[in-house]
Amino acid sequence: MSAAEIFRALGEPTRLTMVERLSRGPHTISTLSRGLEISRQGARKHIQILADSNIVSLTVNGRDTIVKLDRNTIEKSKNFMATLERHWEKRLEKLDILLKANKKI
């Protein structure tokens, strides 16, 4: 799963709300779909997108389907950001060295 796919999945308000709810604990498709201002089937589509990008896992349990957050995927995207920041810092360091070297000029 590419970083862009994960971000795209998170980049929709309803889905991000779902992810926030799930960070407090698992849901069934029903409970996760309640209180959002869209139909159950609309919500179901969002859940599928989260599942397709491995942000969430689905487990059938009798007539329920349990939706759980996949921690690895969340961590992955956090790491992506951290890497961006590291590159940034590396660049700033280099700039700093250059500036110091040129102090006398």
Next chain:
Amino acid sequence: MSAAEIFRALGEPTRLTMVERLSRGPHTISTLSRGLEISRQGARKHIQILADSNIVSLTVNGRDTIVKLDRNTIEKSKNFMATLERHWEKRLEKLDILLKANKKI
């Protein structure tokens, strides 16, 4: 700028490529648009989306426009992920306490 808006902006391969390039240092609109497999105007639209979501800042300089990564925004979305993880951990802790309390059962 909401977290969802930031993720949406990052959730497109061309734009994420741009962000990665920019983490190594600023570009002009031209240099940032080169080597992508779309037209300059296509690329320009993506840059505008990054600017609108404050991922990037634009500064006119003569006939060039400098594109720079806005570090605060990147940090913000990293923090969002970290918060999700924290909630997760809190939940796991609670579970742990429950499990320990029920050991004898």
Next chain:
DNA sequence: ATAATATGCAACCTTTTGGTTGTATTAAAT
């Protein structure tokens, strides 16, 4: 002065996205 470079603005097109409704199926509760 002329040519080349960097950019902006706008119209247009196709595909994807986010949403709906309608119908069917399966599991649990009464």
Next chain:
DNA sequence: ATTTAATACAACCAAAAGGTTGCATATTAT
């Protein structure tokens, strides 16, 4: 045995996204 609850699947639709081309304008280089 019936009803109720939790789902799935599919067709359909409007709006947004990602892309293009064409043309205009302002700097910078020759």
